[in-house]
Amino acid sequence: MEQEEVGLALGLSLGSGPYQLKEQPSPSSHSGTLLEPSSLSLGLPAKDSPAAPVRIAAVKRELRMEEDDEATDRALYSVASSALVVAPDDDEGCNSRKKLRLTKEQSALLEDRFKEHSTLNPKQKAALAKQLNLRPRQVEVWFQNRRARTKLKQTEVDCELLKRCCETLTEENRRLHRELQQLHALNHPHTAAFFMPAATLSICPSCERLTGVPAAAATTNGADRPKPSGPGRATHLFNPFTNSAAC
DNA sequence: ATAGCTCAGCTATTTACTTCA
DNA sequence: ATTGAAGTAAATAGCTGAGCT
Structure with missing residues (x-):
């Protein structure tokens, strides 16, 4: 394939595709977005760099070129390096x-x-x-990716929070077990409190007191839970998802 | 009611590009 | 100066749900 033919192929393909070729020097007159220097000339690497054959092959695939000879490669370089590649103004043919x-x-x-x-x-x-x-599509994609990044960050924060919450609960669980064993050992009169259903007991992380929710209230949603009935009463509620006590 | 279509948004993935050891 | 791994972010593909006809 001769240089003119390659130029024609590039012109035809890129002219109707996402990137258009413009003859130099005309950076001020282009109608699209001028790509950065590293993106010029179809992004071809230095002619003798190891990446060059790979990139040439990719460009040929992109242009659906059948030719597989050195002359075509040289022509491709020659034409591509003498042109500016500009992004189009519309959304047509972005492949x-x-x-x-x-x-x-x-x-x-x-x-x-x-x-x-x-x-x-x-x-x-x-x-x-x-x-x-920019093209509206690029703005759209940027917002999409930005939302995804925000969500990912939030997920990481939530995950970290849950991890800490889990560690706290595990530690509280251990502490409760120890406390229970001590109470059993001492045959403490308050031992009876620990025969309540396990799910209704927890520790308020802020004051580290044992909290007890009446079994009936524990089975309903929070709306009709009993309110604290006075200072020092064990009605502290712990929300594991906010890692904060409601006391 | 529902099938078919369009559109916007989301998720997962790919890939061009950058940074750094 | 070079190189390769890792990280970042733009771009793509495919799916889903809402709204409309």
Whole structure:
């Protein structure tokens, strides 16, 4: 395949695909988003780098080129390196994996908007895309990924909280067992309290007192639980999901 | 009521790119 | 200076549920 043919293939393929080729020098006149220098020339690595053959093969696959000869590769390099690759303005034919790195300014503005609203309506999306000189789809994807990151972080926080809660409960359980054994050993009159159903007993983590919920109340939701009936009474409730006592 | 369609959002995954040892 | 592993984030594919006809 000669250089002209490669150029035609690139032009045809990229012209209708997600990236368009423009002859240099015309960076100021392009209609799309200029990719960063590392993304120029179809992202081809240095001609003699080990990654070059792999990248060339990928580009040929992308362009559905059948030719497998050195001349085609050379031509591909020659044409691609003499052109600027620009991202398109519309959403048509986005089937390339070429990735645009957002600038600090773009990221900052997106973050600001995300703080205001974690989702965008089509109008907001279009306006933001225009402001950032990105495609609406890119803004949409950014918000999607940002929501996913937020959720992941929250999940990690929740997980850590549950882990600590579990450790606290395990420790309290051990302590209760020890306390029970001591009471049995001493035949303490309050031992009777420990024959309540196990599920109705817990320890208030803030004051470390044994708390007892009447069996009837323990089987219902919190709405009709008895209120504390005075200072020092053992009605402290512990919510394992907030790791805080309701006393 | 329900089947079919569209659309937005989510999740999982891929992959280009960066950073760092 | 180079390289490879690990991390990050943009992009993709596929699924789901809501809303509409």
